Amino acid sequence: MVKTKKNPRCGIGHQEPERTGGSIGMVVKTYKNADGNIRIEIDYDKCTGAAVCVDVCPSAVFELVKKKATAPNIDACVECCACVQNCPEGAIKHSAC
Numbered sequence: 001m002v003k004t005k006k007n008p009r010c011g012i013g014h015q016e017p018e019r020t021g022g023s024i025g026m027v028v029k030t031y032k033n034a035d036g037n038i039r040i041e042i043d044y045d046k047c048t049g050a051a052v053c054v055d056v057c058p059s060a061v062f063e064l065v066k067k068k069a070t071a072p073n074i075d076a077c078v079e080c081c082a083c084v085q086n087c088p089e090g091a092i093k094h095s096a097c
């Protein structure tokens, strides 16, 4: 019978960490309105701070903070999808679009 060596550092076996499918380093900021029926996700790996979302949103939902889009005024969203359709980086996901 062949004996297997234990890890010399701690003497016990180790399990490989489970992969969850998300890519390493990906940062997605999620906003929800007060009613909980509207969700906006902004992918900060993609967002370049182009501010097109700030310009096209008719409800002034977006604001740039440190050259990244935020959606502090999501409660004013009228679900027109202009942000999703016009972001040059495809950085915005919207529950209604």
Ligand code: SF4
Binding pocket: 042, 046, 047, 048, 049, 050, 051, 052, 053, 054, 068, 069, 086, 087, 088, 089, 090, 091, 092
């Ligand atoms: S338009 Fe897209 S890339 Fe530009 S600031 Fe908005 S989310 Fe970021």
Ligand code: SF4
Binding pocket: 056, 057, 058, 059, 060, 061, 076, 077, 078, 079, 080, 081, 082, 083, 084, 094
């Ligand atoms: S869906 Fe329309 S109103 Fe809502 S955040 Fe996007 S551009 Fe603004």
